[in-house]
Amino acid sequence: MRYIGWLGHRNIGDEALYQAFRSTIAPDALVVPFDDWSPVSWMAERRNADVVLGGGTLINVRAYLGAMQRANELGGRICVFGTGVADLAYWAQHGGRGRGDEAEWVRVLRGAQYLGVRGPRSLDWMRRQGLGSAEIVGDPAVSVAAPSWDAGSGRVVGLNLGSHDPVQGSADGVYQAALHALREFLARGYRVHFIPLHDIDSDAGAALAREVDDPGFVVHRFDPDVQLCLQRLRACRFVVGQRLHATVLASALGIPNLSLSYQPKCLDFLESIDCAALALPTEHLTGPALVERAFELEAVAGAWNTRLVQACDGLRERQHRRARDLGWARP
Incomplete structure (x- = not known):
């Protein structure tokens, strides 16, 4: 082939x-x-x-x-x-x-x-x-990847920002919304792991780390190893991701997640698993709205895990x- x-x-x-x-x-x-x-x-x-x-x-x-x-x-x-x-x-x-x-x-x-x-x-x-x-x-x-999510896992939020493509709305608007959410997650006692899916994502992670000096915020070093990325995602209670495959891989693992849907391809995938409700279109994104949706998601995380596993299976x-x-x- x-x-x-x-x-x-x-x-x-x-x-x-x-x-x-x-x-x-x-x-x-x-x-x-x-x-x-x-x-x-x-x-x-x-x-x-x-x-x-x-x-x-x-x-x-x-x-x-x-x-x-x-x-x-x-x-x-x-x-x-x-x-x-x-x-x-x-x-x-x-x-x-x-x-x-x-x-x-x-x-x-x-x-x-x-x-x-x-x-x-x-x-x-x-x-x-x-x-x-x-x-x-x-x-x-x-x-x-096969489904792998522990409902009793620690209070870790996975975060991904990055794109090679133009962003509906603005890239800075997405960054500011993520920064607001990061501060709110940390204030509520969550740890946040920044998970890059390409080396250019590391720029966003480094910028966030400069603005948020908190031991609960971990910026993973980029590594192109797919299995290592999956391992990092498995540690998360839920994931907020911009890159399409942050959404795809989290969904494949059955991990509840929100997609910062910056272009139509994000919805193409989410609609294929009947989960368009997990999309947050970036042209309308605000920090408070992202936080609200994230905690709504966590409140019914078990139900979303079941739905994602069934759809991806x-x-x-x-x-x-x-x-x-x-x-x-x-x-």
Whole structure:
């Protein structure tokens, strides 16, 4: 299998997606990056191995279009598995930034033998383009972890801030709301662990630490190890996260969480697990509102754990079933 995705950038979300394919979704396939030119990848191309457009918001992004065009030319089986569709209306508000070529994307996707997308918003785009065979399989990163949440765990709040993409509202508005919430959590006797999912998130963690001198606030050093990130999340009573995969990984573990939903892809995932109520759109975000929602969430944390586990178990089963159908895993 030759995998197309945003790999090699030390981004926990994208590495978790790739790890999910290699370890649980396609355990019987040899999974290699599409643009890797090692002897193994060369042999995979010669043998017409499956080409998979993997997890992440890749459709309508020009950086991945060339790989899909080449895959069409090679003539092997092409599968879309858990991919999100970039919302071009959102990106038009921010200058496009390499998003577009919608008609050409539709053309290359017509050559795919399987179309499985991340969530309802991506599915709606597929259907509007006449790609009626598409279905939702969810974000593949839910398959990288099994549920693990202790209702009696300590009073630790997980916090993540960071984004490579423009933020609806403003990045400073999100930071100020998080700073207000951080102070309130600490004042109420909670410990707060800042969990970076990319090295650039560490800038926000360091800025918060300069403003809040409190031993209860721990800023974890960034490490690209997916399993270490999961270990850090497991220590949390609940999580407040900006990055999409802070939400995805917390949900996969069954940890109650709030999404600082800074662009449409966040809702694409939450709607795939019928949990849009966990979204706090950043264009309307305030510190007091974030604190209020966080403690409302904690008051019914057990119910949210049950709901998240059931929803993510459903996605995991669907992903594994489709992987078996595609011959990537034994029945």
